[in-house]
Amino acid sequence: MTDSTAPPDDVWTVQRILQWTTDFLKQKQVESPRLEAELLLAHARDCPRIRLYTDLLNPLTDDERTRMRGFVKRRANREPLAYITGHKEFFGREFAVGQGVLIPRPETETLVDVCLEHIPTGQPASVCEVGFGSGCIAITLAKQRPQLQMTATDISPRAMDIATANAKTHDVESQVKLLAGDGFEPLGGTTTEQFEGIVSNPPYIREDELAGLEPEVAEHEPREALVSGEDGLLLTRRLITEAVSLLKPGGWMILELDPAQCDTVADIFGAAGFFNTRIYKDLSGLNRIVRASLPKGS
Ligand SMILES: C[S@@+](CC[C@H](N)C(=O)[O-])C[C@H]1O[C@@H](n2cnc3c(N)ncnc32)[C@H](O)[C@@H]1O
Secondary structure (H helix, E strand, C coil): CHHHHHHCCCEEEHHHHHHHHHHHHHHHCCCHHHHHHHHCCCCCCHCCCCCCHCCCEEEEEEHHHHHHHHHHHHHCCCHCCCCHHHHHCCEEEECCCCCCCCCCHHHHHHHHHHHHCCCCCCCCCCEEEECCCCHHHHHHHHHCCCCEEEEEECHHHHHHHHHHHHHHHHHCCCCCCEEECCCCHHCCCCCCCCCEEEEECCCCCCCHHHHHHHHHHHHCCCCCHHHHCCCCCHHHHHHHHCCCEEEEEEEEEEEECHHHHHHHHHHHHHHHHHHEEEEEECCCCCCEEEEEECCCCC
């Protein structure tokens, strides 16, 4: 590029706005500021990220600049990127997300992998999830196992809206029944022995832990998706106890937890009558998932 083809310094080209945003987000202690600047600008211009590199010297339109200014302000306030772009990839698929619903995490892909090991291909099965959030677990399991019927509950009305939209986008509405309410309550009181498996990524953060988390989580993600009592296990204890009467003999329960909770939860499973307990590690090598089964003859 020669000087004669360079845009004047006061023109907001793609290149210039990327540099400015990267520096600004770095000052605000955002991790991966360059990557996030690119993702925000691609979102503001409604184009694929790669396109920014062919357009580096192009000026932004007024509309694009206004949108970008709004996005950068939100991100500098440590709102999660996925809330600004409105989507997050999970298990190779895009899920809509927004304020009021937990952003799917990579650890939860390990939870899905462990569930898939327990759901045979090519035969019908029925699995329940408590706390569907964006719907990423129930919908992914349904996509990966076309004969699976999922019944999933969540206490959050916002989660219901978003998961309903995601189930439609991924075309699994006939396989995924979404119910609003607390724990297993929406299933109805008299329901027994109906599921081969139960899965949950429940809220598991301790009440005193929340304030110390990254602002993206502590200040923007929904409290009911994160915190569960003084030791983080309030909902988990209840789900394990109640799961016993909902599972078929030999049925399994698979939970995502904090690494420090896995041994305690293995004991809670044992006390409730489960056996065959196993702890799985996530991709960072941390204990993350606990699986336990009911005896075949129970
Ligand atoms: C950690 S998030 C998991 C969301 C999603 N399954 C995922 O893995 O990304 C926990 C979810 O449980 C829901 N939840 C919290 N308490 C609940 C309860 N008592 N009954 C049903 N759902 C509950 C929250 O609204 C939230 O969507």
